Amino acid sequence: MKIRKSPIIFISASILLDFLLSLNLLAVPTSFDKAKEEAPQHIYHDRITIGTFYCGCEWSWMGRSGGxxxxxxxxYQIRKQPNRAERIEWEHVVPASNFGRARQCWQDGGRKNCKATDPVFNAMEADLHNLTPTIGEVNGDRSNFNFGILSTTLGQHGACPVKVDFKQRTVEPRAEVKGQIARTYFYMHxxxxxxxxxxxxxxxxxxxxQYPVTAWERERDRRVAQRMGHSNPFVTGEKSWRLGxxxxAEGVVSWLPTESSGRTLSAVNGVIRGNRNSKVYHLPEGCPSYDRVS
Known part of the structure; x- marks a missing residue:
């Protein structure tokens, strides 16, 4: 019997790398709704016992994105909203209104307009590095308040150690997540x-x-990086934050149109300005720093 040999196919390392990168990019969530489905499936699928972000409460999965x-x-003691207190919600550690206000689309029509017109806003809203499971009521109470120290404020949610000062619009989270919050803020900004x-x-x-990177934070970063295509460099140690x-701005620059994306720079309305110090380019639409670049 004659055996027919199959042809051997050689693939260059660069082609293989491009292929793997393309597969990875297909996994990147492109909307907040998609990110809320990705997070339970690929990030927190086996982590319900670590507890919700602010309170450390266990939960059970229900539906496609909740619990x-x-x-x-x-x-936990319900403060005001029993329905939201019973369910898991996905909170932006850096609130959507905070990063939204930095975009021109927000000035022109708020969150709805940004979701419809601004790819950078959609990328920020869907960024898994910035999403965490919280009790819905606490998510609502936190709102878009800044974090701070509330030494004289009493807790309002039973044994949950989060503190909220509604007059000062300030929240102090439990100690276990303060470091993660800091590194998430550094990353997003x-x-x-x-x-x-x-x-x-x-x-x-x-x-x-005061609160260095934990084993779970590293594992979480690894899982998120598999979906997003990049880690949080303030978790991995590739970057460190200092005053000033x-x-x-990699998340803004990466959205610059190129010929490979089917749209050339000449298709952009107006003049693109480059900052000679930061080496960052600014588009006339959607870039809050555009008018500050000469």
Missing amino acids: RVDLEGCG DRYDLPMSRQQQQLLLAWDR HRNG
Whole structure:
């Protein structure tokens, strides 16, 4: 019997790398709704016992993106919203309104307009590095308040250690997540070129030093990187934040149109301005720093 040999196909390393990268990019969530489906399936599928972000309460999965919280098991007391208190919601650690206000689309029509017109906003809203499971009521109480120290404020959610001062619009989270919060803020502000006040920087730098990266935070970053295509460099140690930090803005630059994406730079309305110091290009639409670049 004559055996027919199959032809051997050689694939160059560069072609293989491009192929693997293309597969990875297909996994990147392109909307907040998609990200909320990705997070339970690929990031937190086996982590319900680590507890919700602010309270440490266990939950059970329900539906495609939500969950039911074991309030009695963690001593949580409902403050005002029983329906939201019983369910898991996906919170933006850096609130959507915070990064939205940095975009022109928000000034022109708020969140709805940004979702319809701004790919950078959609990338920020769907960024898995910035999403975490929380009790819905706590998510609502946190709102878009800044983080801070509330030494004289009493807790309002039973055994849940989160503190909320509604008059000062300030939240103090439990100690276990303060470091993760700091490094998430550093990541979002650096990647998407967001401004941060000196006071907030000083607080988050203190939390970053006091609460170093945990084993779960590293594992979470690894899982998120598999979906997003990149890690949080402030978790891996590739970057560190200092007062007056200069943002890398990779998340903004990566959306610059190129010929390979089917759209050339000449198709953009107006003049593209380049910052000779930061080496970042600014488009006339959607870039809050455009008018500050000469």
